[in-house]
Amino acid sequence: MKKYYLMAPGPTPVPPSVLLAMAQPMIHHRTAEYEGLFTEVRAGLKRLFQTTREVIPFVSSGTGSMEAAVVNTLSAGDTVLGLRAGKFGERWEEICRAYGVTVVPMAAPFGQTVSAETVAEALRSHPEARAVLMQHSESSTGVLHDVQGIAAATRGTPAILIVDAVSSLGIADLRLDEWGVDLVVAGSQKGLMLPPGLSFCALSEKAWGHVTASRLPRYYFDLAAEGKSVAKNEAHFTPAVSIMLGLREVLRMLDAEGLPNVFRRHERLARATRAGVEALGLELFAKASPSPALTAVVAPPGMNSEKVLAAYSASHNITIAGGQGEMKGRVFRLGHMGYVGDFDVITALSALEQVLHELGHPVDFGAAVRAAQKVFAERA
Numbered sequence: 001m002k003k004y005y006l007m008a009p010g011p012t013p014v015p016p017s018v019l020l021a022m023a024q025p026m027i028h029h030r031t032a033e034y035e036g037l038f039t040e041v042r043a044g045l046k047r048l049f050q051t052t053r054e055v056i057p058f059v060s061s062g063t064g065s066m067e068a069a070v071v072n073t074l075s076a077g078d079t080v081l082g083l084r085a086g087k088f089g090e091r092w093e094e095i096c097r098a099y100g101v102t103v104v105p106m107a108a109p110f111g112q113t114v115s116a117e118t119v120a121e122a123l124r125s126h127p128e129a130r131a132v133l134m135q136h137s138e139s140s141t142g143v144l145h146d147v148q149g150i151a152a153a154t155r156g157t158p159a160i161l162i163v164d165a166v167s168s169l170g171i172a173d174l175r176l177d178e179w180g181v182d183l184v185v186a187g188s189q190k191g192l193m194l195p196p197g198l199s200f201c202a203l204s205e206k207a208w209g210h211v212t213a214s215r216l217p218r219y220y221f222d223l224a225a226e227g228k229s230v231a232k233n234e235a236h237f238t239p240a241v242s243i244m245l246g247l248r249e250v251l252r253m254l255d256a257e258g259l260p261n262v263f264r265r266h267e268r269l270a271r272a273t274r275a276g277v278e279a280l281g282l283e284l285f286a287k288a289s290p291s292p293a294l295t296a297v298v299a300p301p302g303m304n305s306e307k308v309l310a311a312y313s314a315s316h317n318i319t320i321a322g323g324q325g326e327m328k329g330r331v332f333r334l335g336h337m338g339y340v341g342d343f344d345v346i347t348a349l350s351a352l353e354q355v356l357h358e359l360g361h362p363v364d365f366g367a368a369v370r371a372a373q374k375v376f377a378e379r380a
């Protein structure tokens with residue numbers, strides 16, 4: 001027997017109390033019991049998204065809400081600006097292409113971020129742009145974008161800012177109302193410590209104006225219809241009842257820890273992970289603004305990163321992730337989001353030492369662990 005560890009950047013481990021909450025017998029969603037559950041969840045989601053407006057859940061993976069954001073706010077023939085700094089940025093472009101929306105890309109080399117100044121400039125050259133599409137945490141490269149700065153650049157233009165926060169909600173600070181973000185998309189299986197299957201959209205007043213003007217076809221992912229039901233404390237279609245039970249528990253956990261502490265914990269875990277990786281002489285893939293959700297690492301010269309994942313799995317029963325698209329074979333990714341503490345990072349790093357040694361790379365045993373422990377020993 002080898003104990004199993006899930007250390008990929010999503011799905012992430014589910015806390016035992018959440019697993020137990022989800023193991024309750026099924027209830028019907030048109031009952032007083034479900035209404036009580038949904039009332040509490042709606043209030044908790046507003047605190048989590050830092051908004052006074054309703055957050056709209058869908059039964060889907062995160063990409064479902066990305067599609068919902070596009071089809072409910074845009075029309076065929078529209079032009080939008082898209083940050084292209086990794087695989088998830090390309091996903092926005094693929095969704096837009098499927099619906100006849102033209103994306104003007106604002107590209108950064110993978111591992112870098114697109115700056116708020118670049119977005120401001122692109123908005124000046126494209127006054128017709130209806131939206132700016134971006135990732136907060138770009139999970140394929142491990143960078144975190146400046147949502148606050150880009151929101152400031154977008155405010156006062158006809159464009160809305162649509163943010164994919166699937167790997168940042170409950171991980172990095174994201175103030176929907178205060179920063180003037182127009183549409184935030186999230187999912188259940190990253191920072192929210194839940195199984196995959198729930199996604200969310202949260203909209204500003206300006207974004208609801210775009211919904212009224214939008215002409216793209218939609219049926220299941222209809223924000224206006226779903227929003228009306230949510231306002232009545234109902235779901236338009238059958239909700240993911242069990243995951244909602246888990247979500248109530250997660251929201252209680254996040255409230256008990258306090259959002260600022262949740263963000264600080266992730267920042268510290270990420271810093272310790274980076275210190276450990278660098279202590280082994282490895283290169284971080286993120287060259288700017290590393291994400292607190294995950295760390296993307298360049299495999300040592302001459303070593304295929306797929307070998308690193310395979311050794312993590314075969315020798316230690318630990319799942320991490322590889323590189324996506326053009327980064328496949330070059331990069332491996334360690335997740336540290338959600339139900340993660342100091343000793344998960346220590347485990348991932350000590351396993352990394354073992355794995356590199358196993359693959360013939362010289363390792364100063366303990367170097368990565370020592371570097372992480374020094375970060376953990378700093379006074380908070």
Ligand SMILES: *Cc1c(COP(=O)(O)O)cnc(C)c1O
Nearest residue numbers: 061062063088137139166167187
């Ligand atoms: C995980 C993730 C998604 C959603 O992917 P699904 O597989 O559809 O849940 C979207 N964006 C980012 C940045 C992600 O990390």
